[in-house]
Amino acid sequence: MALLRDWGLTLGKWTGRPVAQIQKDSGDPDVWRVRQAAEAADWATVRDVLEARPESEDRTELLWAVGDTADVEHWIAPVIEAEPDAALPRLVAGVRHVNWGWEARTGARAKDVSRRQFELFHERLRTAEQWLYDAAEREPQWTSPWHALQTSGRGLEVGQAVARRRFEATVRRDPHHLGAHQQQLQQVCDKWGGSHEGMHAFARESAFGAPGGTLLGQLVAIAHLEQWLSLDDGADAAYMGRPEVRTSLREAADHSIRHPDFVRRGLWNQVFNTFAMAFALAGEREAARECFRVTDGRVSEFPWYYINGSDPAAAYRQQRSAAGR
Template sequence: MARLIPLIVIAVSVYFWIKARRGAKAGPASGGGVSKGEVAKAAAALGLVPPEQLDTERVIPVVPEHAAARDAVRAGDWEAGAAFVAGAGRDWWERTRRITWLADEAVKDDAWLQAWRAARPDDPAAAAVHANALVYLAWEMRGDNRASHTSQEQFASFHRVLAEAREAFPRAQELAGDDPSPFIGELALAMGLGFPHERVEELWAEIEKRDPYHLSAHTSAMQYWCAKWRGSHELMHDFARRAAAKGRPGQLLTLLPLYAYFEQETHESDLKPQTFYGRPEVVAATDAALADVTAATQLLDRRDPRILQVRHLLAWMLFWQDRYVEAMEQYREVDGHIGCVPWNYSSDPKDRYVNTRDYTAAQYLKATRA
């Protein structure tokens, strides 16, 4: 099951919202003066990853340190999990990523987490993992189906476990100190239980006080403000613009306007992607994100999931803007691991990715060999 949590892209530190995406728009399989045969050959000519080798679960290969922590807690070694979180230090984005990674593991088997909490009842990391895991478990119990195809028993379990999470977050936040992670985690609960706007504003103030530039916090909060959850297009775009405006070069908050435009286009089935993404304000937002990524590569490893998260959306935007040379640069950087937006909003992420990438590759070869 696909999950949008920071360890995957981070993006994102929300567990469940991508599940609602079915039948989203994809790009053209051919056209624009490029034959199907040319499209098929172009990717191979550029050495791109074959479709059967694409990873639809992650945006980077599993980090060895993360894999070791996962294997340790699965074997019951909660102390390894505690050390794993502690290893993030005061890098709040990384700490959030590690907490959500462990919370996802706890959904499968929480015996190690129970032992951790029993041994260290006041451990802030254990409390945060526990609260997040309850939210993830609730959505696991609810399942992927629309409300009309979800049983009353599933809904009852869903709301029962979310109520437990609502009780767990205050304790995690009490122990958190400067760590924003349990406040960020509660944003997913806010969506599930429909917190009023005033309550989310209070929650956001606590997050901003601790880390005003936390990328995963912003992508999670923007989900709350979008039309499919508890807000509207207007509220979503306002939040995204304010986020981008406050960010310094390289902090990648320019992702938020791109993400908001993508959300709107996905939500409104009558919009034509090529027309919508070609609007001047969308092109300007794309250019701002391109500059931001360039700045970020001077501050972070170029394979940092945050940079890759932006590159994936840039590839999508540039594709629809017919900017194939620039789009190809993004596809080359992200190729191989595609477990994120925009691909996972489709019922067939691999098809959406390959369709747009290979068409871009064919157009790129046309442009550069002309």
């Protein structure tokens, strides 16, 4: 995907900063290609793109691009009938039903979700699990079915023990799988029945238990943002400004995005956006400026929608300006 490079103009002068634009994906051209094929119900192309990206290279983003596409649940059914022994169409059906389920629930708070929405949510997730288990049985070494089962399991409230087993099944196959760790972090956070203490412990164990230079340092920043999000106005800013929080963020960045072995791959831009937001809220202006420089106006929706759900790019711009970038 070509990067759109527009430049801001203020009072007739160039600001020297790229206009903040939402980046829907990592920029991998195969993501665009597989999404277009899914929209056209072109299974042959969807299959070719997915099969060209082995599980060992993490095809999560490609799968979720298909799963996020409307009507896949309809055209994948005859594909499954035509290929009764194939795992891939079952995996696609499972991932689509996970997305379709969460679409029914929406991002609203539970009290604002209707009974019918919850019924559809759970019905679609249960269907997803059937397809995902079928795919896992056919391809025992695949990571993706177990990763998707983490997401469906959270919606079905399978409990911490089952959720942990699904996470462990994913990372046995891919120890540094970012999506799996992100899902488990959500599972153990306070709003999903865990605790702040357990969330931070998991984030640090995962980040620092991995070799230097992986994307998993993001987990430490996410954990601090999750606790910040749970606090009232005033208390949230005080929390982010604590010396131990700022130290924790610097250590995580040093072990991941600042590490000499770090490579910009996969969701690296989202990771930098996450550190940019965390550093900005913590008052670490120099560190935040460096992250904003690297992101170069490419805004990932997560985590900026924590500040402004309707306009994440506006939240990015606001914090970038506050950091002096």
